[in-house]
Amino acid sequence: MTIWDTFLWVVLPYAALVLFVAGHVWRYRHDQFGWTSRSTQLLEGRWLAWGSNLFHYGALAAIAGHVLGILVPNWLTSAVGISEFTYHFISAIPGSIAGVVCVAGLVILIVRRAAFVRVRRTTDAVDVAVYTLLAIVIGLGIGETLAVNAFGPGYDYRSTVAIWFRGLFWLHPEPQLMAGAPLVYQLHAASAWALYALWPFSRLVHVWSLPWQYLGRPYILYRSRYAAARR
């Protein structure tokens, strides 16, 4: 364990969490009108519909995977009847599909932003930083799932990364657990903290304004242009 490990696996996470919470409070109090995804659908719709849907559904499935694999301890998944084999099956097959769908959506969104001049013009420095971090975090995540777990030697991150992550919230950080993890897991986690630190200052705040009613009806943002005529 070096001082660098303490910085990466204790100082960085707590600094990012403080920025995450305080940043959201600050943004809510000072910029409620800017609390939006700053949708560019009016500027371009076809690529957005594909990119946004693939990215969001892939990300939601990946988040569900993180809850199961990182937040829920081994003993609890075993207690509810999920064996180690079943867990690894879920992590390898649906996890890989979620990751690939998420990457496909992100690539479409990034190409769209670069290719359409009108969309590019609405892109500021924070957007570039967010897209870069998302590409790094998600790229490394799918690398872990495909290259290590699905087709590689495997790595039991539930005995290291997951325990370290949960320990941060009990105020019992165990940086040595991350210090020994493979590099790809270290880079994935460290870049995720950077993303959380930037989150409140970006368009990602829209995540906390959940349109729950969308779950039970068609995606209203992408209503067919003929829908109005039909009505």
Ligand code: HEM
């Ligand atoms: C510190 C926070 C995080 C930790 C500790 C973490 C940990 C992990 C681990 C251990 C895996 C491998 C899962 C497996 O092989 O079964 C993984 C995969 C992945 N992660 Fe993360 N992650 C974090 C944050 C994020 C964030 C913020 C994103 C998205 C922006 C993300 C996106 C992904 C994706 C797309 C995959 C691959 C697909 C999947 O397994 O679902 N992760 N992550």
